[in-house]
Amino acid sequence: DIQMTQSPSSVSASVGDRVTITCRASQGISSWLVWYQQKPGKAPKLLIYAASNLQSGVPSRFSGSGSGTDFTLTISSLQPEDFATYYCQQANSFPYTFGQGTKLEIK
Amino acid sequence: HLQLQESGPGLVKPSETLSLTCTVSGDSISSSSYYWGWIRQPPGKELEWIGIIYYSGGTYYSPSLKSRVTISIDTSKNQFSLRLSSVTAADTAVYYCARLGYNSREFDYWGQGTLVTVSS
Numbered sequence: 001d002i003q004m005t006q007s008p009s010s011v012s013a014s015v016g017d018r019v020t021i022t023c024r025a026s027q028g029i030s031s032w033l034v035w036y037q038q039k040p041g042k043a044p045k046l047l048i049y050a051a052s053n054l055q056s057g058v059p060s061r062f063s064g065s066g067s068g069t070d071f072t073l074t075i076s077s078l079q080p081e082d083f084a085t086y087y088c089q090q091a092n093s094f095p096y097t098f099g100q101g102t103k104l105e106i107k
Numbered sequence: 108h109l110q111l112q113e114s115g116p117g118l119v120k121p122s123e124t125l126s127l128t129c130t131v132s133g134d135s136i137s138s139s140s141y142y143w144g145w146i147r148q149p150p151g152k153e154l155e156w157i158g159i160i161y162y163s164g165g166t167y168y169s170p171s172l173k174s175r176v177t178i179s180i181d182t183s184k185n186q187f188s189l190r191l192s193s194v195t196a197a198d199t200a201v202y203y204c205a206r207l208g209y210n211s212r213e214f215d216y217w218g219q220g221t222l223v224t225v226s227s
Contacts, residue, residue: 001170034213036154043203043217044154050211087154091212095169098154 002026002090006099012107017078021102023071023088032092033071035064038101039084047086048073078104109133111204111218119198119225125191129204129218136185137162142207143187144214145178147200155200159207160187194225 003026013019023033031051036044046055048064051071061076075082083106088099115127129143136143144159158168160178168176172191180187191198201222205214 032212036214043205043220044214045217046213046215049208049213049215055213055215089154089156089214094159094167095156096207096212097156100153 001095001097002029002093004088004090004097004099006086006088006102008102009100010103010105012105013078014107015078015080017107019075019078019104021073021086021088021104023066023073023099025069025071025090025092028068029090029092031067032090033064033066034089034091034096035062035073036087036089037082037084038087044087049091075104080106109206109216111206111216113202113204113218113221115221115223117222117224119194119223120227121195121225122193125189125194125198125223125225127189127202127204127221127223129187129189131185131187131206134206135182136180136187137182140209142209143180144205144207145189146203146205146214147198148203148220149197149200152200157189157191157202161209196225199223199225 005024007022033051035048038044052064085101085103110132119125142159145157160166175192177190201220203220205217
C-alpha cells in the first residue's frame, strides 16, 4: 500500500491567517491526490481532487498543488468555518489510502 | 440531489459478522461512471479505506481486511452492502458509504456515517 504522511499533525492559527498543510506519498502518485475537510461528527467533505482542482462550491481561498510525492493544501485567509481536520488521500492505486489528518485549531 | 444512507445494527458481538447497507437515492447505482465504497473511522482516529464495488459487481478490498470483507451490490434496490466477519473491538468505528468517481477518483458524496460498536 502507498503510505501518506501529513504534516503537521495539528496547527493553531487565527482568522485571516494563511495556512499550508503538507502531504507526502511513499511513492510517486502523479497528480492523483485528493483533499477532504472533516468537522466533528460529520462525514468528510471533498475540497480538491487531482491535486489542484477545486470541487464545485468550495471557496476559492482553498488551493492545492504538487505532483509526484509532495503536495500542499493552502488556505489563503482562514475563516471561522475552516477550523476542522483535513485529510489527504492518494488515488493512484488501490487501496486509496488516507493520511493521518491535520487538525486545524483556533489560536 | 444524490444522497447515501447507511443502515444496520449499531452493536455487534465479538466474533460475529457486521452487516451494513447503503441506500442510494437521486442517482442510479448502475452508472458506469462511479464505484461505490466503504470507509471507516475508529473514534478519534483517521479514515480507513475498506473497499469498493462497481455496478458490474467487480470489487477491490483493502489487503488488511480482505480476508474478512465482502461488498455486494443490488442494482434493483439501488443499494450496496458491507459484510465484515469475525469482528473484534478494533472494528468499532463510524462506517461511511460513499461514491467514488471512476475516472476522477475522488469520493464526492458521502453518507452521514453510522457508528458500529463491537461489544458483548
